[in-house]
Amino acid sequence: MNLASHLKKTAAENADKTVYYFLDKPTTYAEFDTAVTKFADGLSKLGIKKGDHIALLLGNSPHFVISLYGAMRLGATVIPINPIYTPEEIGYIINNGDVKAVISLDLLVPLAGKLGAMLPKVEHYIICETNPASPPDLSVHPKLKSFTEVLVSGKTDFQAADTDTDDVAVILYTSGTTGKPKGAMLTHKNLYSNASDISNYLKINDQDRVITTLPMFHVFSLTVVVNAPIISGATMLIIPRFSPKEIFRVSKKYQATVFAGVPTMYNFLYQYPEGDPKDFSTFRLCISGGASMPVALLKNFETKFNVLISEGYGLSEASPVTAFNPLDRPRKPGSIGTSIMNVKNKVVNELGEEVPIGQVGELVVQGPNVMKGYYKMPEETAAAIRDGWLYTGDLAKMDEDGYFFIVDRKKDMVIVGGFNVYPREVEEVLYEHPDIVEAAVIGAPHPEQGEVIKCFVVTNNTLLTEKQLIAYCKERLAKYKLPASIEFLEELPKNTTGKILRRALKDKVLNQQA
Incomplete structure (x- = not known):
């Protein structure tokens, strides 16, 4: 089972259920699954095959999720890229990642000529029209294709590729704070297991309405507010970009039940002068990750909005979640919680030996969510994964109840x-x-x-x-x-x-x- 095949099962059981709202327009699971199948077929008609690499230069939108699941149904590998990266950063990832096709917003059209020379391996640029009333002229370059036309050209009888659980589904390039970005290869097993485990751990279900405002190209969003809701039959409330005003509006209108964000988002929501606590009254779960949340901010936010925030921990190389504050036991402010199901965390010294309770060491992780390795970087892979354990580079300690606390980044x-x-x-x-x-x-x-x-x-x-x-x-x-x-x-x-x-x-x- 992988995410794309599980979607077909969910769509068959919940055909008329809304999978997402985007700009207040609903799309059902049946409509989404049909679009995914047709897009996979449309890609195949362009010559994209199982194992080929496709880059997504997209923000939060139906284009992103259709492209992601369509590529996975075809058996292609997706490389999500932050669309506001510099041309040099984008070019490095596309060239290093051996990308065959790029799916992008129409902002790319004026650059088509230059890109052809800079990125010779790319055969197709599939352009998503941001304004259908005034579509861009794609005739300016032979490699430009219309997302809509690729989608419409596909057939609904397309047969999904026969993928293995260890086939690479997504390559996520790390931020590259030390040297060039590294591409973490996440398999179908990695992504499916983490989405399934975090869904079970957080009890995400088909009655949940999940605010999806974290950038979809980021692994936190990809697993927690995209894949986990889809695997659970929940509804995503897709917000193109973070806006406190829009978060409050959408929460109130659709009676949102789950919100996930990084500490800075919580700070902006807390500081927003027009924020009405009543608009968050239907929240059953608030999730924080991406960075450690200051305890003072956590307590202030919870007091103002009468909600509980559960902190968790993850990293790209682990698909990403490894630990979360449990819902059935006391939450500990400042803690990332306990190991989620099927994943082990421990704290070790420089020799790789587990340290006593309360002592600071490096956090290491083991589980079905741990990456296959870094793309074309065997030495870096060997340094990161030792004796079956992923070395995170984060300093942590564990208390007597099995709760982990991140002390800081080792390099910080x-x-x-x-x-x-x-x-x-x-x-x-x-x-x-x-x-x-x-x-x-x-x-x-x-x-x-x-x-x-x-x-x-x-x-x-x-x-x-x-x-x-x-x-x-x-x-x-x-x-x-x-x-x-x-x-x-x-x-x-x-x-x-x-x-x-x-x-x-x-x-x-x-x-x-x-």
């Missing part, structure tokens, strides 16, 4: 005069201050101490000073953990999922010191 740890300082513990203190909206902590080079603590904050009080904030920290942190300096910004740099980019802040400091 700051060493001040020989002492280890985890940025998150300083950030937690800053978030407790009533005037702090956002905070990020990095290590800045220092000639004597090696590194010192540098903080970046966003405040809602223009009178707050660096001196006052450092004094506040002095009452709550050991001396070696104290900020050496605090810089006030209007906003912190973030990626498209809302995750704060510490790397960009480190580059800012290095440029200032140069």
Whole structure:
């Protein structure tokens, strides 16, 4: 069983059930399944075969889910790409990923001539019309095709490819904070098992209405608010891009039951002045992932909106979810919860030996969700997967109840005069201050101490000073953990999922010191 074949089963049992609303227009499971089959056939008519690679340069839309499931039904491999990446970043992924066809918004049309020379392996650019009343002229280049025409050309009697569970379904390129992005190869088994396990763990069912605003090209969204709802017969409420106003509107109109977001999204919703707690009254589950949520923000949000937020943990290489706060036991604020079913997490030292309860080490993961490896990178694969365990690069500890706590990224740890300082513990203190909206902590080079603590904050009080904030920290942190300096910004740099980019802040400091 894989996601595409399971969709056919779900559509047969729930033909008239709504699979998604997009711009307030409903689509049934039967209509979606038919579109997926026809698109798979349309791709095959273009010469796309089982095992070929297809890139998706798309935002949250029916185009994305039809392309994803159509490609999987054909047996092709999908490479989702953030459409706002630079041309150089997109070009690298398409060339490295040996992409044969690109499915994109019509913004790509003016670039068709240049792309032909830059990306010689690409045979087809399938263009999704954003404005049907004024479609782009696709005759400007022979490689341009219309998404609608590819879909219409397909037949409903197309026979799905005979795929193996270990065939690669999706290649997700990591953000590449250290060197070039690496393509994590996720098999049909990886994706199906994680969607099924997280659906069971979180009790997602056919009565749920799931807000899908996390970017679909990101693995958190792909599994938790796309594949898990579809595998469960639930309804997705697709929102093209994150907007607090739209989240509140859609939640109220469709009586949403599940919301998933990154901490920054929760912060924006909490700060939104027109946010009415009544609009979230039908939520039974709020999910946070992508980054650690400050405990102060979690408690403030829960108090204001009378909901519980369950934090979880995942990474692209694990499809992504490995741990979540359980729904049938007490939730622990600040924890990523316990291992989900069929997945094992443990904390190890540098020799790969499990450390005692409460001790910090590296989190490693094992399960059917762990990737096949990095595409065309055997050495990196061997370094990441050792003795059957995926090494995450995250520092964590486990308590006596089996709950895991992420301390920080291994590479983000700051060493001040020989002492280890985890940025998150300083950030937690800053978030407790009533005037702090956002905070990020990095290590800045220092000639004597090696590194010192540098903080970046966003405040809602223009009178707050660096001196006052450092004094506040002095009452709550050991001396070696104290900020050496605090810089006030209007906003912190973030990626498209809302995750704060510490790397960009480190580059800012290095440029200032140069």
